[in-house]
């Protein structure tokens with residue numbers, strides 16, 4: 001069994017030379033697994049995840065929401081792939097049971113996105 005939650009954030013980005021500065025509503029799905037709490041049967045308390053999501057979305061342009069991804073050096077070029085890996089890094093540090101990050105943009109029926117399961121860390125021997 002896997003446990004997941006979704007959130008959205010609105011952000012600007014550009015991918016030179018393919019696109020100038022513009023914005024999207026990004027949709028993120030976080031999937032968790034691992035050992036479960038004996039009492040509640042969950043691998044992660046979604047209430048804690050919700051609070052952390054609020055933190056990483058940030059307020060007043062300090063987080064993922066309502067800012068420009070281009071200004072975050074930890075992302076690099078704000079491609080779907082790099083943004084997905086950035087969200088993975090943030091969430092995995094706080095919730096080791098994270099197993100997958102899916103990030104999408106665009107309208108239902110014409111969405112594009114990425115799924116990341118920590119493959120790069122696994123290749124470098126850093127996986128949990």
Ligand SMILES: Nc1nc2c(c(=O)[nH]1)N=C([C@H](O)[C@H](O)COP(=O)(O)OP(=O)(O)OP(=O)(O)O)CN2
Pocket residue numbers: 014015018019022078079080081105106112
């Ligand atoms: N594998 C990827 N390929 C490409 C990416 C990417 O992130 N991963 N990104 C781009 C450029 O950003 C491209 O110009 C996409 O522009 P964008 O506005 O972000 O997306 P759409 O063209 O689909 O525009 P919509 O507004 O969503 O219709 C190229 N390749």
Ligand SMILES: [Zn+2]
Pocket residue numbers: 013019022023024
């Ligand atoms: Zn875009």
